[in-house]
Amino acid sequence: xxxxxxxxxxxxxxxxxxxxxxxxxxxxxxxxxxxxxxxxxxxxxxxxxxxxxxxxxxxxxxxxxxxxxxxxxxxxxxxxxxxxxxxxxxxxxxxxxxxxxxxxxxxxxxxxxxxxxxxxxxxxxxxxxxxxxxxxxxxxxxxxxxxxxxxxx
Numbered sequence: 440x441x442x443x444x445x446x447x448x449x450x451x452x453x454x455x456x457x458x459x460x461x462x463x464x465x466x467x468x469x470x471x472x473x474x475x476x477x478x479x480x481x482x483x484x485x486x487x488x489x490x491x492x493x494x495x496x497x498x499x500x501x502x503x504x505x506x507x508x509x510x511x512x513x514x515x516x517x518x519x520x521x522x523x524x525x526x527x528x529x530x531x532x533x534x535x536x537x538x539x540x541x542x543x544x545x546x547x548x549x550x551x552x553x554x555x556x557x558x559x560x561x562x563x564x565x566x567x568x569x570x571x572x573x574x575x576x577x578x579x580x581x582x583x584x585x586x587x588x589x590x591x592x
Contacts, residue, residue, distance in 0.1 A: 441477070441547075442476075442477075443476045443477035443515075443516055443547060443550065444476060444516075445476045445477075445515055445516050446516065446517060446518045446519070447517070447518060447519040449519065450474075450476065450515045450516070451474040451515070453514075453519060454471070454474045454479065454511050454514060454515050455471060455474065456587075457511070457514065457522075457587050458471045458507070458511065460587060460588075460589075461507065463503060464481075464507065467483060467486075467489060467500060467503065467504075468483060468484060468486060468489075469481050469482065469483045469503075469504050469507070470482050470483075471511075472542075474511070474515060475515070476515055476516060477512055477513075477515060477516055477546060477547035477550070478512050478515075478544065478545065478546050478547070479508050479509075479511040479512045479515060479544075479545045480508060480542065480543065480544050480545070481504045481507055481508045481511075481542070481543045481545075482540060482541070482542050482543075483496075483500070483504050483540065483541040483542075483543075484539065484540055485538065485539045485540065493535070494537070495535040495536045495537045496536035496537075496538075496541055496563070496572075498530075498532055498536075498573075500536075500541070501530070501532070501536050501541060501543075501561055501572065501573050502528075502530050502573075502575070504541060504543040504561065505528075505530060505543045505545070505559040505561050505573060505575040506525055506528055506559075506575065506577065507543070507545075508543035508544060508545030508559045509528070509543075509545035509546070509557035509558060509559040509575055509577045509579075510523055510525055510545065510557070510577070510579055511523075511545060512545035512546050512547050512557050512559075513545075513547055513550070513555040513557045513577075513579040513581075514579075515547075516547060516550050516555070517581050518581075518583065519586075520583070520584055520585075520586050521581050521582055521583045521584065521585065521586065522581075522582045522585050522586055522587045522588075523579050523580070523581060523582070524579065524580045524582060525577060525578075525579060525580075526554065526578040526579060526580050527577070527578050528575055528576065528577040528578070529575065529576050529577075530573055530574070530575045530576075531573065531574045531575075532572065532573050533571050533572055533573055533574060534563070534570060534571065534572045535563075535572065536561070536563045536572045536573070537563060537565060538563035538564050538565030539564055539565060540563070540564040541561055541562070541563055541564075541572075542561065542562045542563075542564065542569070543559050543560070543561045543562075544559060544560050544561075544562075545557055545558070545559040546558055546559070551581075552581070553580060553581055553583075554578055554579065554580060554581075555578070555579045555580075555581060556576075556577070556578055556579075557576075557577045557578075557579060558574070558575060558576050558577065559573075559574070559575040559577070560573070560574055560575075561573035561574070561575070
């Protein structure tokens with residue numbers, strides 16, 4: 440895996456604070472479990488209200504944590520006075536997300552001045568075993584000079 444140098448020495452704190460402002464993460468019960476330069480991990484414990492009709496984690500929930508893990512991986516390399524927006528993503532659902540925990544690992548593929556390419560792998564844990572259930576490819580936009588908004592009301 441490539442090694443990246445963040446532009447902001449306080450990148451981990453900035454990522455964690457931004458994550459806390461994402462009310463969707465609190466709503467679904469996701470937690471930020473690891474923040475490194477260019478790599479972020481989000482975990483989501485199983486809840487029945489996050490499922491589709493077969494009892495698997497819903498694809499929308501899987502996509503949500505994959506998007507945020509990859510987005511924050513990119514954001515970890517941005518300048519302190521910037522923010523991040525997803526421009527596009529594509530997700531492949533590899534297997535049913537049938538288990539007790541989802542874990543999304545986002546990584547930077549290619550950092551850029553304005554556009555950054557990232558990816559995320561999502562794993563599902565069941566009975567102590569883990570298997571991949573989704574893979575996301577993403578393009579991010581760095582909004583230079585436009586820090587995150589304060590907590591929405």
